[in-house]
Amino acid sequence: MSTEAFLTDFHQVAAIGATPAGGVERQAATPEDKEMRDWFVAFAAQRGWPVRTDSIGNLFALVEWRPGADYVLVGSHLDSQPLGGRFDGAYGVIAALHAADRLAARVAQGEPPKYNLAVVDWFNEEGSRFAPSIMGSSVFAGLMDEQEMLQVADPDGVTVAEALDAIGYRGTDERPTPVAYAEIHIEQGPVLEREGIALGAVDRSWYTQKLDVEVLGEQSHTGATAMADRRDALVAASKVVVLVHDVTAEFEPESIVSSVGHLTLEPNSPIVVPRRVHLVADIRANAPEIVQEARALLLERIAAVASEHDLTIDVRDFDVRPVQSFPEQGLEISEKVAADLGVGIRRINTMAGHDSVAMNRIVPALMLFIPSIDGVSHCEREFTTDDQMAVGVDALTEATWELLQGGLDEEAGQ
Template identity: 30%
Template sequence: MTINFERLKANINELAQIGKQEDGGIYRMAFTPKEYEARAWLENQLCQGNIDCHWDGALNIIGRIADDKNEKQPAILIGSHIDTVPNAGALDGALGVLVGLECLTRIKEEKLTTKFPLELLAFSDEEGRFGGMFGSRAVSGQLNPGILEESIDLDGQALVDVLKDLGHDPYQALDASRPNETVKCYLELHIEQGPVLDVEDLSVGIVSDITGLFKWQVQLTGAANHAGTTPMDLRKDAFMGLADFAHEIPRIIDENGSEASRLTVGNATLYPGSANTVPGKVEFSIDARDVNPEVLKELKTACRKTLSAIARRRGLQFDFTEVSVIEPVACDDHIQKSIEKQAKKLNQRYKIMPSGAAHDAQMMAKIAPIGMIFVPSKNGISHSPHEWTDWHHIEQGANLMLNTLIELSQND
């Protein structure tokens, strides 16, 4: 079977207009008027396809196909998200939802018999206005009242207040949790958000693992002093501590990491920030990633030991706060093989590869086996108006998802 590519293409172009501004970027952040406009658009598409549609307590949009014979069976879920970061491109998240919509629509049109119900999920707030992956965390039972009450966006708006203003009881998000026995598996198609498939001229990627990560906010404190009168050997220069650590990153990965390891200092602030003052304090971030939880632990230990040693040598004080931790997950071997089998049938050039970015699938792995398909990102660009995937690669990825979904839905 093949998708209706012209319909999928039209849907991609239509949804991309919702929230688009003069700078070319899409601004469709979670729970904003433009995101609600996109929700209404998606609901209308589901209705046109005669697919039952409802919202759960976490404001996830759910489209469902079921019949009398399979109604009580666990469902096969396919999804992603339609919210965006500010100044976004057209495909991150949205492509996975639209491909899922097209798959369910084609199965409905062909009146295919499936052993399991099929559901499309458009998860709420994946991109992180209130922390990220809100909808998938809710479905997978990883929310609690404390998380709801502590979630605040960058403008200081509280999640509970925003949901109340929209007419929703925020605590109903806790009711969105799905028992494991109601979900057979979860599938997601996504742009790679990296350059590998594009550089290697491949059509699709079959995801083997999704990276875990930890994020730290680090503080090195020394002594601010005059840049002209303080001898170099008498300084407690906080910036030099950061510089030392930056030079140690390759060694840390060589000794404690793997080929999948990533270690990044993404932002730094010097205090007092004067050109003629030795920095007395520096605050900076560390983002560390790997697909192996044991490697992540080793990276964490190595970072802490390295920073402690630098602080002692430089006469600095070292403190850090662990901002977030996400555990890595492996994609299900059976689902991987099903995707690979269909890729071969479709004569597609593919690669089995890890994901260096986090996805809703990572949360869903708590309650069900997962599988992911990547399509290439031109020049590896994502979260940008320049984000794009060639149409023929989108078509191939969608056809691969459709045929994998059919196989999984017709076999025990």
Template identity: 35%
Template sequence: MSYAPDSTVDLDRFTASLEASARIGPGRPGGLSRLTLSDADREMRDLFVGWCRDAGLAVTVDTCGNIFARREGTDPDEPPVLVGSHLDTQINGGRFDGIAGVLAGLEVVRTLNDLGHTTRRPLEIVNWTNEEGARFSPPMVASGCFIGAYEVDWVHGLTDDDGLRFGDELARIGYLGDTPCAPRPIDAYFELHIEQGPILDAEGCEMGVVIGGYPSHGMRVRFDGRTAHTGPTPMDQRQNALAAGARWLTMADDIGWAYAAQDGKASAARLVAWPNKAGILSDHAEAVCDVRHPDTSTARVMAERLRRAAFEAAARCGCRCTVEDTWHWGGDIFDAGLVASIRQHAERMGVTHRDIQSQAGHDAYFLARHCPTAMIFTPCRDGITHNNEEFCTPDSFRAGTNVLLHAVVERADRA
């Protein structure tokens, strides 16, 4: 048996791997709550590393906890082809978001082992740390650090709601590696992901060829006021940071509705405050919002409106406003040659497919700044995601994993 154009992955084995993952870090019924750098994350990492070593791969971990599992090629001096995604989940996450992409990469390697085929270029499966950003904000910091967008010390200094440091938690779970998290030559990066939207499922389409991402802008804002008694303090003397944050979030929602007809979106995603108790006004609040739109210029306009709204909300409540962090991603970022290859393999295999834009953030967005990058979307029921009711059948992945296999081999074997 050898590699051929009609070769297919072992879908039963891939499904079994997904089911094993689904037992680690359970959340609400049917879902996962496997926050990054938690004990459950460590357990899943350990399982993944064991699977990789069983497949004959050499495993390394970098200083941001990214895991790379390498299968040598016949020309080991060539830059590797990477395939991956993330194993962490949202606090009310599903069983497939991110996870399917990492395990699809592992299944590609397992299939090539079964077929006895060694690619010319090395292959590396990668698990990126903290893609979700649910515990440490912003999201995708480890893939961002890998391509030089962030400094390692800055990533290590991020804190969660309990004041625990990213770097300390990496060390605690045993995944503070010694390989530098820094740019290195990469031939290409592939990422398979559930769509996280309803389009493919509604259209009965087996696979999406991702041609780009909605331009997106996010920001984390701090509001500072002054504690005071909620009873006798006159309205014109109040400096309620919680109210300032709440006003900003509702203004963000209004911005989203103003652009909804063109498929623009604004999300009021997070608000925390202190003391946040009855009887006292809060003197500190932190909020996170983001905007996205299919048109780059319009997304920038929405982002500027969001920034101005933060200062307006602060002024209305007598508070100070500080934009502590901003991020942006998306656009026409994916490599035309890789996109064409994925489309051609889908057509050759008789897979129903369509071009599609990603509306969520992915590690692939950062990798696209560094090397040729492409994504494959697979359908999920009703587009439900970041929710314990996220659901896919084995057949949801049949087309995407097989197209991934052939697109990766074509890229890795080219002269």
């Protein structure tokens, strides 16, 4: 397959769920996600590749050369954030499909590799409709309980199981047995663009944890309740949001990030003082002790807010993700591929979570980054050039070829 064929597919697929400002909205198990999945299945069917759908909605297009052999998995995710970008996740899946097509043509001219190949679309990587994120790959890797995840509900009360059934993608197929995993993704940060480097070889993930915060005040009338008598959950929650933001100033620059990206309030009426606010704080750092120190500071300061406003604030830890180091052998493969292609590469941390981080817990994983213009992501302005994407497809193709030959067998103990 040519670069032109890849670019044609990429830009055509970006029309699915397209937003007016150039992004996409394809949250997990929505009609738009179904349309993307249908496209994935059709791409595989045109090439005679069987597709399996497992019980958490992951899709696997199988390219089999050696019956009974294990699989190198390569892919990413097709779902998006609300008003998200058209590159995040989808680029990795479309690049993987085209890499597989190129490799199938290569094998047709010679000896089959040691392993088979499976291109994967992981379910609900983004976690915007159903929390937590990185769900499909985490269930696959045994890091999350499948039955518990199937019962997770969206804000409208629709469960994962119901949503997958509604779009026809809750399957019963056997999962392919992996021996290694590869993924390519936009960086979602500024480093590669700033340094003028074509590729990043991901060597380490950041420590991540979320805090589930529930602020419980008292509902009352906005016009009839004296200010001194109010126990306003939203006012207290607003101070918590600022605390989460400001705690990063206690640490070295660029060593920690934090945010509150999800907030709901009850009863959400313009003439009622809110009685309850639920929010999720996200803290990430390049070392676990930094996150733990930030968490301790936040708990102390949040308790002071609760006391000041005479209300209750409950804080619960969840979705804690340890630092993951990617295998040295995979980094060396990535660097060799870049040298052979004549492009620059550097080792780089990933601050964002990815399916590769979950997969790296059970098999050796290799992850590549390509640049993100201005370092922005999870928004409609997200952008990577055609030339940058094309280099990435070439690199993924050659890296996957190395894995198919057993390039990470030593790391896997094969």
